[in-house]
Amino acid sequence: MSKIPVVLIEKDEKKINTLLNFLDSFPEIGKTRYSNDILDLETVLAKKDPAVAIIGPTYTISDIEEILKHYNSALNKIRLILLTSEISEKLLKYALRLNMHDVMEFPVQEKDFRDSLKRTSYLFDAKGTIFENSDKQSKKIMFFSTKGGSGNTFLAINFAIAIKQKTKSEVTLYDLNYQFGDVALMMNIYPKNTIFDLVSINKYDDENLDVFLIRHSSGVKILPAPIDPSQGDNIDVDITNKVLHGLSRINNYVVIDAPFSFSNTVISTLRNIDYLFITATKDVPSVKNLKICLQLLERLSYPRENISVILNRSDSKVDFEIDEIEKTIKRKIDFKISSDRIVPISINKGIPAVISAPRSIVTKNIIKMIDIVNAEPEISKIRGALNNI
Numbered sequence: 001m002s003k004i005p006v007v008l009i010e011k012d013e014k015k016i017n018t019l020l021n022f023l024d025s026f027p028e029i030g031k032t033r034y035s036n037d038i039l040d041l042e043t044v045l046a047k048k049d050p051a052v053a054i055i056g057p058t059y060t061i062s063d064i065e066e067i068l069k070h071y072n073s074a075l076n077k078i079r080l081i082l083l084t085s086e087i088s089e090k091l092l093k094y095a096l097r098l099n100m101h102d103v104m105e106f107p108v109q110e111k112d113f114r115d116s117l118k119r120t121s122y123l124f125d126a127k128g129t130i131f132e133n134s135d136k137q138s139k140k141i142m143f144f145s146t147k148g149g150s151g152n153t154f155l156a157i158n159f160a161i162a163i164k165q166k167t168k169s170e171v172t173l174y175d176l177n178y179q180f181g182d183v184a185l186m187m188n189i190y191p192k193n194t195i196f197d198l199v200s201i202n203k204y205d206d207e208n209l210d211v212f213l214i215r216h217s218s219g220v221k222i223l224p225a226p227i228d229p230s231q232g233d234n235i236d237v238d239i240t241n242k243v244l245h246g247l248s249r250i251n252n253y254v255v256i257d258a259p260f261s262f263s264n265t266v267i268s269t270l271r272n273i274d275y276l277f278i279t280a281t282k283d284v285p286s287v288k289n290l291k292i293c294l295q296l297l298e299r300l301s302y303p304r305e306n307i308s309v310i311l312n313r314s315d316s317k318v319d320f321e322i323d324e325i326e327k328t329i330k331r332k333i334d335f336k337i338s339s340d341r342i343v344p345i346s347i348n349k350g351i352p353a354v355i356s357a358p359r360s361i362v363t364k365n366i367i368k369m370i371d372i373v374n375a376e377p378e379i380s381k382i383r384g385a386l387n388n389i
């Protein structure tokens, strides 16, 4: 279990010291932040970072009721314990209605406090990935290809912009191709920061992440891959998970451009996403890999309904006809994107097709892909799948 972050708010300095000493004796508690101003409770609840918030006995329920009513949904992630000099049934009932975690008499009995703390621990379990169990705040959508050069990055970029245009919500495009990522290049961005810089400072809190993201003129935020491929070597699965959780806290959609490989990073990311687009083309190596990839996902009980297959350059005259591909992979192709010169033109100009050619068929087909993601399939099933890898 990871350490439990605790926030203590109490007016009286002496009581703060007493409580800090008391909390020190609990090894399961991580860093305790404290304040003597009850208004700081509002900041804690607004941030929604999972924590246990302890309100000291000098404050009463009437000091916090309005704040709690306003930020009630945050109390699923922030467990609030009110310390009081006198417990009454009326107080307990009211605390329950306000969705508080506990009310305890001050001075607190060690055993009671330990029990109460234990009941918060599920929020902080599982290898420090405390956000996994908390409410999902964003949709994480991954683009994965079955062969290099399939058009995966082109599609991920344009999909991210299309979803931004349609939903006007917060969208970040995460370049997971740490070795040869070209999202920034294809969007005509010369990144001031990349994920490598983020890893160097090793801070993944919301503010830091937000500052690190590069703003594209479309409003989509970008987390670029390292500029030098060797810089990607140290970005491991744990870091990737932290970054992804961080991005999902501050976005409505996180679109991931994944490299063509079943690396540990890709597999681990697959566990955490809500929707997968697989980009394939009509040539033999691509269709062969598509089949292997779908079989693998099926063996891992990955929900079929959370996967779409995109056939890029679907009108090209190579190797396979579409119905042959469908027979081979035993499922329908969900989206077809034809070959179009606007694709290389838009890439060379660094202006994504959704912006430079909004009326093109390619753009229209990419826009159609938004609906399937927003159709709310059985997203919950995807979590927990793939645990056998």
Ligand SMILES: Nc1ncnc2c1ncn2[C@@H]1O[C@H](COP(=O)(O)OP(=O)(O)OP(=O)(O)O)[C@@H](O)[C@H]1O
Pocket (backbone or CB within 6 Å): 145, 147, 148, 149, 150, 151, 152, 153, 154, 155, 260, 312, 313, 337, 338, 339, 340, 341, 343, 344, 345, 347
């Ligand atoms: N529908 C299309 N019509 C014409 N050209 C296309 C189409 N889709 C992709 N291309 C071309 O294919 C090339 C590869 O595209 P892209 O970089 O998006 O693929 P990728 O799968 O991300 O490749 P990599 O494996 O290098 O990451 C680009 O030069 C692009 O111009």
Ligand SMILES: [Mg+2]
Pocket (backbone or CB within 6 Å): 152, 153, 154, 177, 182
């Ligand atoms: Mg690519």
